[in-house]
Amino acid sequence: MAQPLMPHATASWMVDNTSLSFDQIAEFCGLHILEVQAIADDTAATKLTGRDPIRAHEVTQEEIDKGQANPDYRLQMIKGPEQVRRTKGPRYTPVSKRQDKPDGIAWIIRNHPEISDGQIGLLIGTTRTTIAAIRDRSHWNMANITPKDPVTLGLTTQRELDAAVAKAAKSAGLEAPTDTRLEGDREALITQLRAEREQAARDAENGVVADPASAAAALFDDPFRR
Numbered sequence: 001m002a003q004p005l006m007p008h009a010t011a012s013w014m015v016d017n018t019s020l021s022f023d024q025i026a027e028f029c030g031l032h033i034l035e036v037q038a039i040a041d042d043t044a045a046t047k048l049t050g051r052d053p054i055r056a057h058e059v060t061q062e063e064i065d066k067g068q069a070n071p072d073y074r075l076q077m078i079k080g081p082e083q084v085r086r087t088k089g090p091r092y093t094p095v096s097k098r099q100d101k102p103d104g105i106a107w108i109i110r111n112h113p114e115i116s117d118g119q120i121g122l123l124i125g126t127t128r129t130t131i132a133a134i135r136d137r138s139h140w141n142m143a144n145i146t147p148k149d150p151v152t153l154g155l156t157t158q159r160e161l162d163a164a165v166a167k168a169a170k171s172a173g174l175e176a177p178t179d180t181r182l183e184g185d186r187e188a189l190i191t192q193l194r195a196e197r198e199q200a201a202r203d204a205e206n207g208v209v210a211d212p213a214s215a216a217a218a219l220f221d222d223p224f225r226r
Contacts, residue, residue: 003077004029004053024071108150122164
């Protein structure tokens with residue numbers, strides 16, 4: 001449910017100028033009923049100046065009259081204009097992180113050359129001119145640019161970066177990269193477990209009883225230890 005722009009100030013005005021119940025005011029303003037009680041008792045941490053929601057076009061007098069006549073009635077806020085969301089253009093980057101953009105661009109160019117300049121611009125929020133200058137190493141500050149992961153720098157999210165990489169790989173007809181860093185260890189573990197299971201089956205057929213301590217040690221042994 002939509003809430004007033006200044007809920008505490010609106011609640012203060014309603015307490016002083018209407019006979020609405022605390023529960024109705026709390027529901028309309030999105031506050032806890034104890035907050036409304038504190039405003040009414042002048043025990044709130046901050047002294048508030050009331051804000052008229054009728055003049056602010058957030059509720060009508062007819063709605064307030066309905067609420068005053070029926071304590072169970074829940075006031076309906078006037079639907080305001082839809083919030084305009086920015087859907088085009090480069091993303092906004094805080095001033096404190098803008099100097100990190102060249103490092104993030106250099107990292108993408110080095111590690112994912114298949115990503116187009118347009119996609120980099122959407123990810124990082126920069127221009128094609130800057131990307132081209134870094135790509136051909138003609139950027140004015142090239143000597144101080146160090147490739148750094150843009151996700152670590154806070155310039156984009158891992159989900160967005162992965163999506164851009166997958167999209168670029170698909171467009172280029174490449175297979176999406178997979179993490180194979182643990183592939184060798186995984187195969188070694190599977191081979192070791194299969195061998196131990198087969199040995200246990202042979203021992204059971206031959207009536208060999210394994211030492212409990214040795215079995216426990218083998219069970220908890222770290223397969224990745226060298």
